[in-house]
Amino acid sequence: MTHDVLNQVPPLVGFDGMDHPVFPEALARFGATDASESLHKIARAAGSAHAFALGDRAEAHPPVLHTHDRYGHRVDQVAYDPSYHKLMATATGFGLHAAPWTSNDPNAHLVRAVGFNLWGAVDAGHQCPITMTYAAVPALREDADLADRYVAKLAAGGYDPSFRAPEEKEFLTAGMSMTEKQGGSDIRANTTTATPQPDGTYLINGHKWFTSAPMSDLFLTLANTDAGVTCFVLPRVLPDGTANGLRLQRLKTKLGNHSNASSEVEYVNAVGWRLGDEGRGVxxxxxxxxxxxxxxxxxxxxxxxxxxxxxxxxxxxxxxxxxxxxxxxxxxxxxxxxxxxxxxxxxxxxxxxxxxxxxxxxxxxxxxxxxxxxxxxxxxxxxxxxxxxxxxxxxxxxxxxxxxxxxxxxxxxxxxxxxxxxxxxxxxxxxxxxxxxxxxxxxxxxxxxxxxxxxxxxxxxxxxxxxxxxxxxxxxxxxxxxxxxxxxxxxxxxxxxxxxxxxxxxxxxxxxxxxxxxxxxxxxxxxxxxxxxxxxxxxxxxxxxxxxxx
CATH class of the missing domain: 1.20.140.10 (Butyryl-CoA Dehydrogenase, subunit A, domain 3)
Structure with a gap:
């Protein structure tokens, strides 16, 4: 009798989160009911035992930093558990990243928000790069050439974590690298510098205190030119296939969000393309x-x-x-x-x-x-x-x-x-x-x-x-x-x-x-x-x- 299990709660699994009335009510209010079927698919996936197992595993097996290979060569790679990559592939497959920006659906951002909420129950950590990939597009629109180069690949419905130049990939993710140890939210106190080069690029040198998802394909970052704080786009891998000058110093040990890697990054002559006017980075x-x-x-x-x-x-x-x-x-x-x-x-x-x-x-x-x-x-x-x-x-x-x-x-x-x-x-x-x-x-x-x-x-x-x-x-x-x-x-x-x-x-x-x-x-x-x-x-x-x- 002592081993009988009484008055315990059955697992909450195998449900459809779209049963919450707030979601169908919002879709009806804004004329987006045609998205219901696709959102039910996300909701049922998010409520499945398989999804919970992926989220549990990604959280229990956090990413590991490898600064050098066995021979002493600098590699600056972060190794994730396969569960993390499956979560990323699923989220991008559902269009929860930058897909709305290239969609013809007049309710694309609302539909994406419902899906983002539903899928977020599985694991919050991988949603960080999903969010940054989504958010990079409005900034990239400041430069037509950079937008043409990157937006379609950021919005494409797939995921490719390989270490290759963006030009060679069909699917991209984006990150953000702004704050520094001496300033935090006071980004005008940043000391990272950007030196213009004859070919129109800039060499970025400095240290960033928080850079999440450091294996993203490109990063929006801030650095100082003579005109002041300026925004730049830095690819992780340069067009010729060589690693850009992003040196990963360490991964942060955080209170939560364990499945997501957050790092300190040192820029050593990293090549960047200016995004927007000099001095208008903020x-x-x-x-x-x-x-x-x-x-x-x-x-x-x-x-x-x-x-x-x-x-x-x-x-x-x-x-x-x-x-x-x-x-x-x-x-x-x-x-x-x-x-x-x-x-x-x-x-x-x-x-x-x-x-x-x-x-x-x-x-x-x-x-x-x-x-x-x-x-x-x-x-x-x-x-x-x-x-x-x-x-x-x-x-x-x-x-x-x-x-x-x-x-x-x-x-x-x-x-x-x-x-x-x-x-x-x-x-x-x-x-x-x-x-x-x-x-x-x-x-x-x-x-x-x-x-x-x-x-x-x-x-x-x-x-x-x-x-x-x-x-x-x-x-x-x-x-x-x-x-x-x-x-x-x-x-x-x-x-x-x-x-x-x-x-x-x-x-x-x-x-x-x-x-x-x-x-x-x-x-x-x-x-x-x-x-x-x-x-x-x-x-x-x-x-x-x-x-x-x-």
Whole structure:
């Protein structure tokens, strides 16, 4: 009898993540239902035992740096477990990298965002190069020749990790190499130099503190010319087949994200091609940063969705004190509160992706909204993800603290999105900078928020208070986090009130806007209808629905 297994939860495997109503609702709202079949394929693959096994193996077997071969020759190679390459091949095969930029689908970026969220449940680490490959395209468009050389291969639906010149490959991935040890986010403090050559190239010399996915085919990097900080494109392998001067110094030992290699790189006469005007490197690279920040918000929304679905699954199957946990009032409050947060984050992130589609179609208003909306959402949603992961883990009790549950991995990963592409302070200050340099972007955001007026008096009152947030110029930086956080909450509320489920919208407004919410999850006020909120976060059924081979 002591070895009988009782009251344990069955594995959550063999599911279709598209069962979450927020996804089909978003597709219907933006007229993208024709993508449902392909997204169900991604969702079923992401819910398969095979995909989870790949993700587990990639995380458990991190990449290894080889600076020299057995004879002492410099090679600067990173060896990945085969599972990582299978994950990359699958993600690119699904078009989750740069494919939307060359697509004729008017909803390509929205569809890609849904797929990115769904597939992200498998492994977050390999999504870093997927994101950077996606984000490189807007920056590369600064130079028609470089765009012609690289964009089509970045967007092509395949993966080739071989060490060859980009000119010899059909499929490419891209990375980013910006920060330095003395500056971090203060990239104007960078000391890396770029010296022009007679053939129009530049020789890059310096040290970069963080370069993720160092086996990418090309990198966008920043270096100083006489005119100031300038953006460059550096291939890993030169057109003649020789290695460029990228010396890998070490791989970082990180809190999470273990399947992805993050490195320190020394440039030793590395050959680079200038991207954009000299001295305008920040303006050029920000095109890439805005796209990666969108994926930060999507990644945090994925973390929340996965966390609450795992918690709800556990609570349905686990019993305590004579009832299933999900039927215990306080646990229901916690689960519903987590679900509200996840749904608000997901809905807003998908809306931002749809703005990219509109912006690409020439909608200037959408581009203004996208610019400030991404900064606002990146700050707040990514800041909320770690405490959300901690609460979701706690729902599983001691079982959640065990690596086999995958909850510790979710917990370790959650802080990254708030750090990558600018920590909380950077994102908050960037919002203020956008407001100062482009006041029309604030006007666009407030107009978007005003569109939800009249649906809920508490929302209207919240907006009235928010309207004076920028009034005291002398203290605006000191209050940046409060201002941007409230803008983000208002933006999420507007999405839910206009397009969300009434029970989710009511719970969000009652707790987040009306002030009837504690400082932890599970403090929703009494009188709310929690059943539909929890139902929406429940994955329907388990059992293997689809296997796939990358």
């Amino acid at each position: 303006a050029t690279i920000i095109r890439m940063v805005n796209a990666t920040r969108l994926d930060c918000a999507l990644g945090s929304a994925t973390s929340m969705r996965v966390g609450v679905q795992m918690a709800v699954h556990h609570a349905i199957h686990r019993h305590a004190f004579g009832k299933a946990l999900v039927d215990q009032p306080l646990m229901r409050n916690v689960l519903a509160d987590l679900a509200v947060e996840a749904e608000a984050a997901t809905s807003t992130a998908l809306w931002l992706a749809s703005l990219t589609d509109r912006s690409e179609a020439g909608d200037d208003q959408a581009e203004l909204l996208r610019r400030i909306g991404i900064a606002v959402t990146k700050y707040y949603v990514c800041k909320r993800a770690p405490i959300h992961a901690a609460e979701a883990l706690e729902c599983l009790g001691g079982n959640g603290y065990i690596e086999d549950s995958r909850m510790p991995r979710l917990y370790r990963e959650a802080p990254l999105m708030s750090i990558w592409e600018g920590s909380g302070n950077v994102a908050a200050l960037d919002t203020l900078r956008a407001a100062a340099k482009q006041p029309e972007s604030v006007a666009a955001l407030m107009s978007e928020l005003d569109a939800a007026r009249g649906a809920e008096p508490r929302y209207d009152a919240f907006l009235d208070r928010l309207g004076s947030a920028f009034a005291d110029v002398d203290t605006v930086q000191l209050r940046a986090r409060r201002i941007v956080g409230e803008l983000a909450v208002a933006l999420q509320a507007s999405q839910l009130l206009r397009h969300g489920h009434p029970a989710v919208a009511e719970a969000f407004v009652a707790s987040r806007l009306a002030g009837d919410h504690g400082d932890v999850f599970g403090t929703l006020p009494a009188g709310l209808d929690l059943a539909p909120i929890i139902e929406r976060a429940t994955l329907k059924g388990t059992g293997e629905v689809e296997e796939f081979i990358a």
